[in-house]
Amino acid sequence: MFKHMNIAIIGAGLSGLACADRLQMQGHRVQLFDKARGAGGRMSTRRISTEWGEVSFDHGAQYFTVRDANFKTVVDQWQSSGAAAPWPVVGPDAWVGTPSMSAPIKWMATRHDVTWSIRVEAIQRQDNGWVLRGEGAPHTCFDAVVIAVPAEQAAALLTPIQNDFATLAKATVSSPCWTLMLSFASPLQTRTITLRDDAIIGWAACNSDKPARTGPQSWVIQASAAWSEKHLEDSPDAVQAMLMQRFAECLAVELPVPLIAATHRWRYALSGNAGCSALYSPGSQLGVCGDWFLGPRVECAWLSGQALGMMIGASAGKHL
C-alpha cells in the first residue's frame, strides 16, 4: 500500500518531466508549471519564418549522449516515436531530438498535465500543504512540491523555505553561454559541420545537417564559457559582430549576408555538479532535481528527475 499525493512540479524541462514520469507510474497526481510559453527548457528550439521557408535552431543543448541503460530505454521510445535519432557525424553515441531538439520534451509533456506561462515566484507552507505563488498560479494546496529549475533559480525559491537545500543550490554555479544563430540562402562553401574548443567559439554546428531538418542552411555558434562570462553584459549586436567575425575566421570563408542573424544569452547554460542525484525532505515533502546535481548534460537531468521520483516513492511507501 502506498500514500497517493497531489504533487506540483515547478519546471517542465527534462528533469521535471522525468520526475513526473516516475511519480505518475506510482499513482500520484502530478501537475507541472513552467514559465516558458512552450516545451523545451534548455533543450529548446527557435523557429523563424523566412521567404525561403522556416528555419529552426537548436540554440540550447546540441546533442546528447546515452550511457545509462534505463535512459537508453527511454531514448529508444523517443526514437520509435520519431522524436529522436542518432547524429553519427558527432560521434557513435550522439543523439538529437527530431525534427528539433525540443521534440522529446514535447513528447513527454503530452503525457502530463503541464501549464505553460506560469512563473512561480514563491512557495509557501500552509497547515495542510504547499501553495504556489505567482501570476496565474493555482490556489490548490499540494501535498508535495518538486523544484526542477537551474540551481540559481532554485536557490531563490528555496532560500525562504529550506535553508540547507538553498545553500547547496547557491554553491553550485552555472556558466553562461552566448549563442549566435545564422541562416544563409545558399550553403556556405565549407565541408565543416562542427567546430569545437576555440578560445572564443566553444562549439559551432551546421544545425540543418542534423537528421530530419528542413529549410535553408542554419548554424548555431556557441561562445566558450570564458568568453561568454567576459562579455555577459555586452549588447547583442556587439556579440553578434564578434562571433560572426570569429566564425568566418575559423571556417576560413567570407560570410554572405545572412537571412537570419540572432543571438540568445543563456545566463545559466551549463550547470555545476552538486555531487548527489537529487534532494528530498520527507518531513516537509519538498524535493529538488535538475542537471545541476549530476552535471551539465541532458542525461544527467533525466537521471536526477528519476532519482527524485524514486526518493518520493520510497518515502510515500514508508509514511503509511
Ligand SMILES: Cc1cc2nc3c(=O)[nH]c(=O)nc-3n(C[C@H](O)[C@H](O)[C@H](O)COP(=O)(O)OP(=O)(O)OC[C@H]3O[C@@H](n4cnc5c(N)ncnc54)[C@H](O)[C@@H]3O)c2cc1C
Ligand atoms: C547552450 C547550451 C548548450 C548545451 N549543450 C548540451 C549538449 O550538447 N549536450 C548535453 O547533454 N547537454 C547540453 N546542455 C545542457 C542540457 O540542455 C541540460 O542539462 C538539460 O536540458 C537540463 O534540464 P533541466 O530539466 O535540469 O533544466 P531546464 O531544461 O533548464 O528546465 C527547467 C525549466 O524550468 C522552467 N523554470 C525556471 N524557473 C521557473 C519558475 N520560477 N517558474 C516556472 N518555471 C520555471 C524553465 O522555463 C525550464 O523550462 C546545454 C545547455 C545549454 C543552455
